[in-house]
Structures are given as structure tokens and as C-alpha cells.
Amino acid sequence: MIANAKKKLIDAGLGVYGWIDDRLHVTEIFEHTAGHHIPKSTSSWFYVFGSATLLCLIIQLVTGTMLALTYVPSGAEAYTTLEYMTYEQPLGWLIRAIHYWGSNFMVAIMILHITQVYLFGAYKYPREITWISGVFLGLITLGLAFTGQVMRFDEDAYWGIGIGASITGRSPVFGAELVQMLLGGPIINSDTLSRFFALHVFVLPGAILAFIALHLRMVLLKGINEWPEPGVLVNRETYDKHYAAIIRREGIPFTPHGIGKDLVAGAIVIIAILGCALIFGPKGPLGPPDPTEIAVHPRPDWAFMWIFAVAALMPEWAEVPAFLIAPPIVIGFLILLPFINNTGEKHWSRRPVAVLSVFAIYLSLGILTWFGITGPWSPPMLAWSGAVTPKDFVVNRTPLELQGLVVFQQKQCRNCHAIDGIGGHRGPDLWNVGDRMTHPQLVRQVIQGGGNMPAYGKNLTPHEVEAVVQYMVSLRPPGNVPALDSAKPAEPPAENRKQAAKEPAHGDRG
Amino acid sequence: MSSDAPNKEACSPANGGCGCSGGTPASGALPPGVVTVEAPAPTTRRNFLFQIGIALNLLAGALISIPLIGFVLSTFIQKFPLQWISLGSLEKFPVGQVRLAQYLNPYRRTWDGETAHIPCWVRRIDEAEFQVFAINCTHLGCPVRWFAESKLFMCPCHGGAFYENGDHAAGPPPRGLFTYEYRVLNGNLEIKGGILPTLANPGNPTEKVKEA
Numbered sequence: 009m010i011a012n013a014k015k016k017l018i019d020a021g022l023g024v025y026g027w028i029d030d031r032l033h034v035t036e037i038f039e040h041t042a043g044h045h046i047p048k049s050t051s052s053w054f055y056v057f058g059s060a061t062l063l064c065l066i067i068q069l070v071t072g073t074m075l076a077l078t079y080v081p082s083g084a085e086a087y088t089t090l091e092y093m094t095y096e097q098p099l100g101w102l103i104r105a106i107h108y109w110g111s112n113f114m115v116a117i118m119i120l121h122i123t124q125v126y127l128f129g130a131y132k133y134p135r136e137i138t139w140i141s142g143v144f145l146g147l148i149t150l151g152l153a154f155t156g157q158v159m160r161f162d163e164d165a166y167w168g169i170g171i172g173a174s175i176t177g178r179s180p181v182f183g184a185e186l187v188q189m190l191l192g193g194p195i196i197n198s199d200t201l202s203r204f205f206a207l208h209v210f211v212l213p214g215a216i217l218a219f220i221a222l223h224l225r226m227v228l229l230k231g232i233n234e235w236p237e238p239g240v241l242v243n244r245e246t247y248d249k250h251y252a253a254i255i256r257r258e259g260i261p262f263t264p265h266g267i268g269k270d271l272v273a274g275a276i277v278i279i280a281i282l283g284c285a286l287i288f289g290p291k292g293p294l295g296p297p298d299p300t301e302i303a304v305h306p307r308p309d310w311a312f313m314w315i316f317a318v319a320a321l322m323p324e325w326a327e328v329p330a331f332l333i334a335p336p337i338v339i340g341f342l343i344l345l346p347f348i349n350n351t352g353e354k355h356w357s358r359r360p361v362a363v364l365s366v367f368a369i370y371l372s373l374g375i376l377t378w379f380g381i382t383g384p385w386s387p388p389m390l391a392w393s394g395a396v397t398p399k400d401f402v403v404n405r406t407p408l409e410l411q412g413l414v415v416f417q418q419k420q421c422r423n424c425h426a427i428d429g430i431g432g433h434r435g436p437d438l439w440n441v442g443d444r445m446t447h448p449q450l451v452r453q454v455i456q457g458g459g460n461m462p463a464y465g466k467n468l469t470p471h472e473v474e475a476v477v478q479y480m481v482s483l484r485p486p487g488n489v490p491a492l493d494s495a496k497p498a499e500p501p502a503e504n505r506k507q508a509a510k511e512p513a514h515g516d517r518g
Numbered sequence: 519m520s521s522d523a524p525n526k527e528a529c530s531p532a533n534g535g536c537g538c539s540g541g542t543p544a545s546g547a548l549p550p551g552v553v554t555v556e557a558p559a560p561t562t563r564r565n566f567l568f569q570i571g572i573a574l575n576l577l578a579g580a581l582i583s584i585p586l587i588g589f590v591l592s593t594f595i596q597k598f599p600l601q602w603i604s605l606g607s608l609e610k611f612p613v614g615q616v617r618l619a620q621y622l623n624p625y626r627r628t629w630d631g632e633t634a635h636i637p638c639w640v641r642r643i644d645e646a647e648f649q650v651f652a653i654n655c656t657h658l659g660c661p662v663r664w665f666a667e668s669k670l671f672m673c674p675c676h677g678g679a680f681y682e683n684g685d686h687a688a689g690p691p692p693r694g695l696f697t698y699e700y701r702v703l704n705g706n707l708e709i710k711g712g713i714l715p716t717l718a719n720p721g722n723p724t725e726k727v728k729e730a
């Protein structure tokens with residue numbers, strides 16, 4: 009009786025499914041998409057980054073739409089709505105935080121994905137278009153991250169746009185016109201915000217969805233890259249057969265047998281984004297986008313920190329090549345990569361150049377990012393009035409030397425020069441400058457500047473120069489004598505010691 | 519997946535031959551992936567309409583593109599002439615000192631809010647002589663700050679510094695500060711402004727540029 013009912017129920021269910029399938033062809037669609045066969049070797053933790061990036065995008069689309077319910081993209085209102093979302097709207101802060109952390113994770117996981125497919129040789133025949141569409145996806149993702157910073161329309165966003173305009177203003181021929189087009193007018197204003205809004209909310213998301221469609225279509229058409237084996241070379245004539253054989257031999261349906269690790273990784277990513285959002289909250293907004301509030305320290309988000317560092321470290325002649333010529337070359341190289349290197353070894357152990365280049369890129373971007381975050385060249389603008397001078401650098405000084413210290417502070421020298429690590433790092437730390445430079449050298453440096461230091465000749469009286477230089481000479485590690493002019497004949501060592509002993513300020517600091 | 523025969527579904531009877539006009543019922547006998555193509559048929563009413571349709575759409579597309587592209591490129595082409603703007607009465611600027619002034623962007627929108635206020639540095643050299651500097655560092659546009667004690671403009675971004683007269687003093691900026699053209703009218707200091715100065719358009723055609 010019960011068995012009979014159960015059978016009837018199953019039949020009814022199958023009947024409904026059959027009816028739907030007959031209309032919608034779901035079984036067929038499934039077999040061609042989620043259920044397609046993949047090499048068993050690709051059901052690996054190394055292959056989860058692509059789906060995790062896609063998952064981040066979905067989170068971004070959902071939370072971005074929610075933010076758009078409140079956000080007003082106008083110069084007058086954007087900041088007010090950001091504050092409202094962050095401090096008043098129920099859960100507004102959390103949605104902002106998820107959107108911010110979602111973007112961080114999306115960029116980071118995408119970088120892992122690119123690294124993985126590069127090291128696994130996935131860009132080679134026949135997956136050229138898969139790779140190229142991926143390059144575009146990467147660029148669009150960075151574009152979304154960049155325009156997203158502008159949506160957080162605070163002081164950093166305002167001056168960040170100014171930086172973008174200044175870089176654009178270096179383009180030859182049409183520089184001025186391009187700046188105007190970037191800003192939507194002659195000056196940063198509401199029109200500027202609106203065009204970044206249109207890019208961030210319509211153009212780039214539309215483009216990313218289109219390229220994802222192409223990217224996934226290519227994955228289905230040409231298959232996921234099999235786990236590479238050293239010594240198994242890609243050959244245009246034989247590869248398709250080779251791949252078909254792998255699928256026949258060890259193919260498993262992606263759903264349900266291959267997708268497990270993607271699901272686990274996806275859940276971890278969601279929890280991580282939510283966790284970061286809950287613990288660290290949203291970023292900013294910092295101060296309002298009021299251009300007359302000039303006490304700011306504009307900084308980009310971490311993904312663009314390395315560019316900020318490059319801008320500071322680069323000599324002037326390198327600016328145009330670095331800002332305007334290098335990016336098209338790098339992007340062009342990435343697009344052409346599958347044609348430059350179309351066949352042969354896929355396994356990383358046989359591709360030392362690939363491994364080394366990944367290493368070099370990670371290292372240099374990592375170091376630049378670190379420099380960008382610590383920003384040693386950005387003068388702390390309040391060091392001259394706020395930075396403390398450690399005791400050892402004050403005690404046992406003559407009145408003249410102490411006067412020199414006062415001049416040193418008052419003339420903002422401290423904004424660029426640290427004493428024992430405290431203060432600016434644009435110029436050298438002066439804790440031992442008396443050891444390195446002689447009195448005349450110091451006078452010349454102070455008066456004439458040079459080597460990235462302004463000349464203070466016009467702003468210091470001769471007495472002030474003398475006082476500052478006396479103080480500089482006193483800055484030496486304990487026991488060291490002042491720097492000597494190497495052009496002068498050396499004095500007997502005994503003399504030296506006597507001279508050092510005569511100057512009580514030197515040598516016995518702690 | 520690559521093992522699928524691409525033409526299996528495209529030519530199934532269910533979709534009535536649409537999109538696979540080249541396929542014939544005999545294609546089942548051919549290896550998968552091969553589609554036979556018939557010799558072009560002589561002009562019929564149907565493909566004549568098709569050709570007319572394509573041509574009409576090209577024309578219509580071109581027509582509608584003119585305003586669309588024009589709209590997108592309008593800011594590329596449009597000229598925004600500099601305008602005389604008052605910075606206020608001369609009393610605000612003591613001789614021998616540098617003061618922060620601000621003006622309203624002449625090309626502002628009513629919905630610009632605080633972004634319509636643009637700051638600049640005014641240096642009064644003597645009774646009649648001024649220098650008005652743009653706030654933007656000539657390196658990458660960050661706002662420079664005046665330090666009266668050391669008589670330097672310092673940039674918070676990459677450590678650029680400029681002397682009191684705007685000349686480059688240190689750091690990565692490629693030239694001295696951008697300046698505004700100015701005049702004194704009815705006891706007011708006026709500048710010619712209305713642009714974010716960049717290396718491509720420093721915004722003062724009268725100035726003599728001093729390289730770093």
C-alpha cells in the first residue's frame with residue numbers, strides 16, 4: 009500500500025520533470041554546462057580560484073545594488089549618503105563593508121587565479137581565447153576597483169581623481185582634451201563623479217558579465233586545462249585528441265563529482281568576506297570631498313599602492329614611459345602571450361622563466377606595495393611641531409646647539425628628516441650626520457640644498473645656519489669624532505682624541 | 519565539453535532549421551562538425567529584403583551614432599575658456615605673506631556641493647605685485663601646503679617642495695607651481711581660472727614656465 013503510494017509519487021514527480029524537461033530541455037542544458045565532463049586531475053584545490061572570483065563578483069553585484077538604493081552620485085549628496093549609510097541606516101555599514109571586502113577578495117583571488125593558470129600553462133593551445141578573455145576580465149576588475157574608490161567620494165577620492173587627471177595630462181598631443189574628458193569638464197565636480205558612477209555601475213559590470221559569458225563558454229568548448237605533466241608537450245596537431253582521450257579515460261561530471269572543492273572554497277570565501285566586514289568594517293569615508301580642506305594625505309586602496317610608490321620613486325624622465333607607454337605594452341604582451349608561447353611544456357618544473365617571472369613580479373609588486381603603505385617619501389606634515397626629540401639628542405648640548413635644534417624644528421626640517429627614526433623619511437635620518445658630514449659640508453647643504461633638499465639660504469640668518477650646523481655636528485654615535493675633511497692632511501691620532509675630549513657635547517650621549 | 523558534436527543540437531528538427539540554413543538532412547552522414555554549404559542562391563525576394571534590411575540598419579545605426587558619439591566626445595571637444603574670478607578685497611592679503619584663498623568654480627553645477635570651492639595660494643610680494651599659485655602639485659596634483667617658517671610649499675604625496683616664488687625646490691615635481699593670471703580691479707584681486715591645471719594645460723597662457 010505504502011510502496012504503491014510511493015511509486016505513484018515518484019512517477020508523478022518524474023512526470024512533472026519530464027514535462028518541464030520537454031519544454032525547457034534542462035537535462036540537455038545541464039549536460040552541456042554544469043554537468044560537463046572534466047579531467048579528474050582538475051578536481052583540485054588549485055582549480056578553485058576561478059569560481060571563487062566569480063562568487064565574489066556575485067556578492068559585489070548583490071551588495072552594489074543594495075548600496076545603489078541609497079547612494080546619490082552627486083557632488084553635494086554622495087558624501088552625505090555615505091555617512092548616512094555608515095552611521096544611521098540599519099545594516100548600511102555592513103553592506104558597505106561587505107562590498108569593500110568583497111572587492112578586496114575579488115582582486116586578490118583573481119590574482120591567484122591568473123597566477124595558477126599561468127603556471128599551469130593553461131593559456132597555450134587551444135585555450136588562447138579563454139586566456140585573452142581572462143586578461144580583459146582582469147582589467148575590468150581592476151577598473152571596477154579603481155572606480156569603486158571614487159564612489160567612496162571623500163577627500164582621498166577627490167585628490168585621487170586629481171592624480172588620475174595629472175597622469176592623463178602627461179599624454180602627448182591630446183593631453184588637455186583627455187583630462188577634460190576624464191573629468192567631464194575643466195575641474196573635478198559632480199560631472200566627474202557621475203561619469204565614474206556610470207562606469208562603475210553600468211559600463212564595467214555590463215562588460216564583465218559579457219566577458220564572463222565568453223570566458224565560461226570557452227571553458228566549456230575547449231575544456232578546463234588538465235593537470236600538466238612534465239614532459240607532456242602541447243602540440244597543435246595532437247592536443248585535441250590527447251584531451252579527448254583524457255576525458256574518456258578519467259572524465260568526471262563537474263557537477264556533482266568535480267565541484268566539491270569549489271563549493272568548500274566558495275563557502276570559505278563568503279565566511280572570510282563576512283568575517284572581515286564584521287571585524288574591520290567598511291573603509292572610510294574619510295573627511296568630506298572639500299577641496300579647500302587641504303590637510304590631507306591622499307592614498308589609494310591597496311591594489312594601487314604600488315603605482316603610488318612607483319610615482320614617488322621614479323625619476324622624472326621615466327614618468328611618461330611608465331604611466332603611458334608601459335601599460336599598453338604590458339597589456340599587449342599579456343594578450344599576445346598565448347601566441348608567443350603557444351605549444352610545448354605546460355608543467356612549471358620545466359618552465360623556469362615562467363616561475364622566475366612570477367617570483368619577480370610578486371616580489372617587486374610586494375615591495376612596492378609595502379613602500380606605498382609605509383610611504384617613506386610622504387612627509388608627515390606635523391612632525392615639525394609634533395615629533396619628540398629623544399633625550400640623548402638633547403642632553404649635554406651647548407646653548408648654541410640647542411638653539412640649532414629649535415631652528416631645526418621650527419623650519420620644518422623634521423618633516424623630511426627623522427632623528428633616531430622619529431620624523432619624516434623623505435631625507436636621511438640625521439641621528440649620525442655629524443659622523444658623515446663635516447661642518448663646511450653641512451653649511452653648504454643647508455644653504456644650497458641639492459640632492460632632493462630645498463636650499464634654505466634665503467630663509468635662515470647666518471646665525472641660524474651656524475646654530476643648526478653646530479647641532480648637526482653634535483649628532484654622532486657615542487665616542488665618535490666629528491667627520492673630518494679628507495682633503496686636509498690627517499692629524500696625528502693623539503691630537504684627534506684630545507680634540508674630541510675637548511668637546512663635551514660630543515661622544516658621551518648615554 | 520570538447521567531446522560534444524557541435525552541430526548535434528543546432529540542426530535538430532526542433533529548431534526548424536533556423537540558423538543552420540547550410541545544413542542538409544544528409545549532414546547526419548557527415549563527420550560531426552562539418553556543415554555543407556550550398557552555392558549562393560540567385561536573388562530572391564527574401565534575400566533581397568535581407569540585404570535591404572542590413573543596409574537600412576547600417577544607415578540608421580550611423581544616424582543614431584552621430585549624436586551618441588557626439589555626446590560622449592562633447593567634453594573632449596568643448597572649450598572651457600578661463601574666466602576672471604574675484605578672490606576678494608586686497609586687504610585679505612597682507613604684503614609679504616602667503617594666504618590660502620578660494621573661489622567658486624565658474625563651471626560649477628548647482629548640485630556640486632562643496633566640490634565647487636577651489637582653493638589657491640596668494641602671495642603678495644608688495645603693494646601691487648602678486649603671485650597666485652594653484653593648489654595642485656605639479657607632480658600628481660596633490661594639494662601643496664604653505665609653511666611660513668621655512669617659506670616652502672610642501673606636498674604631502676611624494677615629498678615635492680617649492681620655494682616661496684613657486685620655483686621647484688625638491689622632490690619629483692617636474693616644474694614650479696602652476697600660477698594664475700591676476701589683476702587688481704576695484705580694490706579686488708581677480709584671477710583667471712576655471713581649470714584643473716595639469717602639465718598638458720597649466721591654465722595660465724601668460725606665465726613663463728621654469729623647469730625643475
Ligand code: FES
Nearest residue numbers: 655657658673678
Ligand atoms: S603629487 Fe606632489 S610630490 Fe607627487
